[in-house]
Amino acid sequence: MVNGKARKGGRGLKAIDPQDIVAAALRICDEQGLDHLTVRGLATELGIGTMTLYSYFRGKDEILDAIADHVLGEMVVPPADPADPAAVLRTVGYAFLDLMQAHPSVVQLFGTRVTTSQHSLKGGMEAVLTRLVDAGIRDDLAVRCYGFLITYALGFAHYQYPRTWGRGDSDEAAELRRQRRHFYASMPAGEFPTMVELSERLVSLPSDEQFEFGLSMFVNSVLAELKLPQR
Template sequence: MATRQRRKPARARDTALTPELIIDAALRIADTEADLDRLTVRRLADQLGIGTMTLYGYFRGKDEILDGMADRVLGRMRLPSTPDAGPAEALRTVAYAFLTMMREHPSIVRLLGSRVTDSQTALRGAMEAVLQRLVDAGLPGPVAVRCYGFLITYAIGFASYQAPRPWGRRDSDTSAEQRRQRRHFYAGLPIDEFPRIVCLAEDVVEMAGDEQFAAGVEAFIQSTLRGQD
């Protein structure tokens, strides 16, 4: 008679399980995946070395885990403590804070693009504090709201575009070589079919560059403050 195979026990944990540790693990998985569908309760439980039913004792399902991830990242959004010198500096501060947050946690781009959070923790960290920063710098409330809307959506779009184009990052040791290779690709296209791309290869490769983000922010600042004169 065939013997029944014994189920392997879950890996022993070195530390006590907490909701914070679960969210940390969820973020690690989500930040390395291009699709939030790959973050499943079973996969998260396996990562933590526990059973899925144990995980359900902390979160009722994936939606609560996603909300917890949003709470963690948005609620802890960092703004420099140094006061801004004026509206222009405040807008730069907010723009780069959004971009930094999305680079550190690529999953937040997908979360913001797929769900709405009503969490007071998230709203306090990534909306209330940001709006207060802009108002404190001298922007009228309604203008601050419009600026917030532009900057967060601009950062989401740019971070999404740059993520699969690592040659655009200036903080990477390999970005220069990646830019060179991509420039070579554009310049090597059939010139009769792609005359503009070939001739502008040097510039086209910079569309994913950090300078492109900076140029967009500065253009927005100039347009906004000109309208306040």
């Protein structure tokens, strides 16, 4: 990468740096998906020439690595009482989910790339493992908890993303839930009796409440392993 470049805008030269490029690339990926990110399209979005962009990144793969580095490296896990392992586990679980809901492209990145960036490993792994260990969840159990929490959030966010009726209390989300409920309820009762019977509840499958249910089951299993009272 080369720092200190400039680009031409409608009002003359404007400074640009790698962070500007990563932010624009992340926005494209979150809104349209990884497949829609191209070097030419990104350069157009930024108002620079394609060759100028290549002076910062050698290609799309390097840009994707930079996105993962930025998002994971800046991951924030809110504070939780280290004397309360249940609170720590729940905080980590929701931190992963919040990250993936805020940046849907991260779900695709996890499914296609392996990061070796120290910055991303510091924020997305070292800091999280430290929180678990400090809460008394040690050794193999800490690793297993980390593995479950990140993959559970990853899988759930991937399932939830296209099922937009699962999130939010807006009128639009409520209308989508109504339509989906009607879809389940109107299926042939002779072939789908259970689904028709449960149609009212099936619309909650991609909801954050469903994530909470699974997370609670996991937390209680860990508390049992630690011989602590379930919550």
